[in-house]
Amino acid sequence: MEPAVAMIVPLVLALCTAMAGAAVVEHTFNVGAMNISQLCTKSVIYTANKQLPGPTIEANEGDTVVVHVVNESPYSLSVHWHGIFQLLNGWADGAYLITDCSIQPSGNFTYHFNITGQEGTLWWHAHSSLLRATIHGALIIKPRNGTAGYPFTVPYGEIPIVLGEWWNKNVYDVEIDAHLTGLGPTISDALTINGKPGDQTPCKGAGVYEMEVASNKTYLLRIINAAVNVELFFKLAGHKFTVVAVDASYTDPYATDIIVISPGQTVDALTTTSAPPGLYYMAAKVFDSKTVSIPFNTGTATGIVRYTKAPNNTVASMPAMPAHNDIVTAGTFYRSLTGLARPGDPAVPTTVNHSLVVEFGLDQEPCAPDQTKCKNFALVASMNGYSFQFPKNVCLLKALYDGLPTVYSEDFPMSPPPVPVIRKATSVMKVMYNEVVEVVLQSRAYRNNLGTESHPIHLHGFNFFVLAQGLGRFDPRARGVFNLVNPQVRNTVAVPGGGWAVIRFTANNPGMWFMHCHLDAHLPLGLGMVFDVLDGPAPNLLPPPPVGYPKCY
Numbered sequence: 001m002e003p004a005v006a007m008i009v010p011l012v013l014a015l016c017t018a019m020a021g022a023a024v025v026e027h028t029f030n031v032g033a034m035n036i037s038q039l040c041t042k043s044v045i046y047t048a049n050k051q052l053p054g055p056t057i058e059a060n061e062g063d064t065v066v067v068h069v070v071n072e073s074p075y076s077l078s079v080h081w082h083g084i085f086q087l088l089n090g091w092a093d094g095a096y097l098i099t100d101c102s103i104q105p106s107g108n109f110t111y112h113f114n115i116t117g118q119e120g121t122l123w124w125h126a127h128s129s130l131l132r133a134t135i136h137g138a139l140i141i142k143p144r145n146g147t148a149g150y151p152f153t154v155p156y157g158e159i160p161i162v163l164g165e166w167w168n169k170n171v172y173d174v175e176i177d178a179h180l181t182g183l184g185p186t187i188s189d190a191l192t193i194n195g196k197p198g199d200q201t202p203c204k205g206a207g208v209y210e211m212e213v214a215s216n217k218t219y220l221l222r223i224i225n226a227a228v229n230v231e232l233f234f235k236l237a238g239h240k241f242t243v244v245a246v247d248a249s250y251t252d253p254y255a256t257d258i259i260v261i262s263p264g265q266t267v268d269a270l271t272t273t274s275a276p277p278g279l280y281y282m283a284a285k286v287f288d289s290k291t292v293s294i295p296f297n298t299g300t301a302t303g304i305v306r307y308t309k310a311p312n313n314t315v316a317s318m319p320a321m322p323a324h325n326d327i328v329t330a331g332t333f334y335r336s337l338t339g340l341a342r343p344g345d346p347a348v349p350t351t352v353n354h355s356l357v358v359e360f361g362l363d364q365e366p367c368a369p370d371q372t373k374c375k376n377f378a379l380v381a382s383m384n385g386y387s388f389q390f391p392k393n394v395c396l397l398k399a400l401y402d403g404l405p406t407v408y409s410e411d412f413p414m415s416p417p418p419v420p421v422i423r424k425a426t427s428v429m430k431v432m433y434n435e436v437v438e439v440v441l442q443s444r445a446y447r448n449n450l451g452t453e454s455h456p457i458h459l460h461g462f463n464f465f466v467l468a469q470g471l472g473r474f475d476p477r478a479r480g481v482f483n484l485v486n487p488q489v490r491n492t493v494a495v496p497g498g499g500w501a502v503i504r505f506t507a508n509n510p511g512m513w514f515m516h517c518h519l520d521a522h523l524p525l526g527l528g529m530v531f532d533v534l535d536g537p538a539p540n541l542l543p544p545p546p547v548g549y550p551k552c553y
């Protein structure tokens with residue numbers, strides 16, 4: 001990967017050194033076309049600063065991040081800072097048509113945000129159409145006092161491992177086709193590790209990501225699932241991992257030889273290079289728990305860990321990967337993590353003000369007239385019977401701020417409808433400031449024999465505690481086994497196919513916050529809803545939009 005380009009404006013820096021060590025981390029992302037030869041094919045893709053993955057943002061907790069996004073692409077786009085709380089700063093969330101109207105071609109916008117109360121690995125990505133397939137990068141947050149603040153032994157080296165998905169075709173066209181067919185995007189042509197597919201694809205000479213390591217050292221891998229539509233298994237031959245954080249929240253150390261990671265999630269894992277000096281493959285392959293046979297990418301992305309003292313002509317060894325549908329391995333990983341509850345960390349709220357059940361899944365509907373390549377039916381997704389419709393030419397946060405009454409309705413239901421119905425609506429759920437919200441996320445069996453699959457549900461603006469998760473229908477007796485002591489803290493939870501997860505968060509951030517499936521394919525189908533968190537007592541108010549904010553009207 002290219003080194004991160006951190007440009008710090010001297011004047012701002014001078015102002016900041018006075019502010020108890022908090023720094024301003026400033027970047028410019030020129031988003032534009034880039035020629036690339038990948039999988040034996042020449043393609044034009046859109047990236048930030050001609051890098052795939054894009055530039056890494058590195059900051060310390062307490063810093064201010066300023067990113068000038070200059071849109072030199074032909075597409076309008078927003079950039080989402082995935083997992084950043086954006087406390088009293090919802091305008092910078094970059095969720096297209098939820099918090100802004102996207103930066104037009106030839107336009108630019110400067111995102112400003114503070115990083116407060118989170119440490120570990122997050123990431124950033126385009127949040128409009130499939131562009132995030134190539135417009136994404138790592139966002140690394142170190143403790144305020146640097147690596148000395150890690151609640152684990154300071155590693156010898158740190159390496160971002162950005163897992164991705166690659167299409168030879170222009171992803172914008174893939175997205176348009178997804179709508180025309182009504183069946184979602186075609187499967188990707190390859191999985192990638194730090195932008196490269198590795199040497200186990202049909203294309204001889206495809207790029208391979210390599211990292212060089214010294215023997216007997218501990219490295220921190222900052223693993224990000226930036227893939228668009230697939231959960232992944234990740235292994236490193238001959239090595240074990242100790243998970244120390246997920247979604248920029250520390251965990252109790254968890255020893256494992258496999259990482260399971262859904263789109264949107266991150267895992268920080270330590271690994272010690274105690275194997276005989278040699279070459280070792282890291283590998284990523286799809287975890288697919290769908291209960292009906294729908295094609296998915298069955299390839300394996302590989303990268304190589306090369307010991308500096310590896311003898312010449314060593315052949316890299318490959319890790320044994322689980323079967324694609326190994327729900328036991330996936331479930332064990334997801335359920336085993338617990339949060340590292342440190343003094344001063346927010347405790348699990350024990351009273352709940354707002355308790356809801358959100359049931360979601362996919363269904364079939366007749367092809368719409370504009371779906372010209374649609375044959376028998378189109379897919380539609382819903383939460384509690386509402387298939388989320390993005391507003392047109394206005395974004396929800398601005399509509400809220402300007403008091404535009406007709407843009408959305410406030411009738412998102414507290415529970416699934418008793419009889420199956422699907423309404424297409426821009427419906428939000430109103431929540432009072434500081435209410436504790438508990439959501440039973442229930443994945444349902446799809447009607448019309450579409451089967452079940454795992455959905456990674458991502459909440460903007462908040463972390464949540466994952467109190468429990470399981471297969472089948474949520475049974476209220478499971479409340480007895482909620483982890484209220486040290487649950488894992490996340491911004492994205494992989495709800496098992498046909499199963500459930502219970503999350504709890506405190507709505508301490510006024511604004512419009514999207515909660516949606518992070519399989520990009522399900523977003524345009526309507527698998528999302530929005531929490532409208534009302535202003536609290538001053539000063540907990542949504543401020544006015546920032547200068548240059550991408551408006552719609």
Ligand SMILES: *[C@@H]1O[C@H](CO)[C@@H](O)[C@H](O)[C@H]1NC(C)=O
Nearest residue numbers: 032033034035036043044045
């Ligand atoms: C890509 O390559 C073509 C043909 O060589 C060239 O005309 C074009 O300017 C290149 N585009 C970029 C963004 O570098």
Ligand SMILES: *[C@@H]1O[C@H](CO)[C@@H](O)[C@H](O)[C@H]1NC(C)=O
Nearest residue numbers: 068070071106107108109548
């Ligand atoms: C950003 O947009 C403003 C307003 O249109 C323009 O004046 C400025 O030159 C642009 N900056 C860049 C780097 O494109």
Ligand SMILES: *[C@@H]1O[C@H](CO)[C@@H](O)[C@H](O)[C@H]1NC(C)=O
Nearest residue numbers: 064087088089092112113114
């Ligand atoms: C960041 O924090 C500083 C200091 O508390 C505050 O003045 C500023 O408004 C914050 N900026 C954003 C974008 O939230």
Ligand SMILES: *[C@@H]1O[C@H](CO)[C@@H](O)[C@H](O)[C@H]1NC(C)=O
Nearest residue numbers: 143144145146147148149150
């Ligand atoms: C760094 O900060 C952490 C958390 O605030 C604290 O526990 C630790 O003692 C600090 N370490 C040093 C070397 O200052």
Ligand SMILES: *[C@@H]1O[C@H](CO)[C@@H](O)[C@H](O)[C@H]1NC(C)=O
Nearest residue numbers: 214215216273274276277309
């Ligand atoms: C790594 O440490 C082990 C155990 O201390 C030792 O046996 C081995 O020789 C060391 N390997 C290298 C390459 O230093």
Ligand SMILES: *[C@@H]1O[C@H](CO)[C@@H](O)[C@H](O)[C@H]1NC(C)=O
Nearest residue numbers: 277308309310311312313314
């Ligand atoms: C490995 O190959 C390199 C380059 O051909 C050579 O310089 C080096 O001496 C070789 N090392 C060993 C241990 O054979």
Ligand SMILES: *[C@@H]1O[C@H](CO)[C@@H](O)[C@H](O)[C@H]1NC(C)=O
Nearest residue numbers: 351352353432433434435436
């Ligand atoms: C939430 O419920 C608790 C317990 O009933 C109550 O004390 C608190 O005021 C409620 N919070 C809000 C914001 O309504």
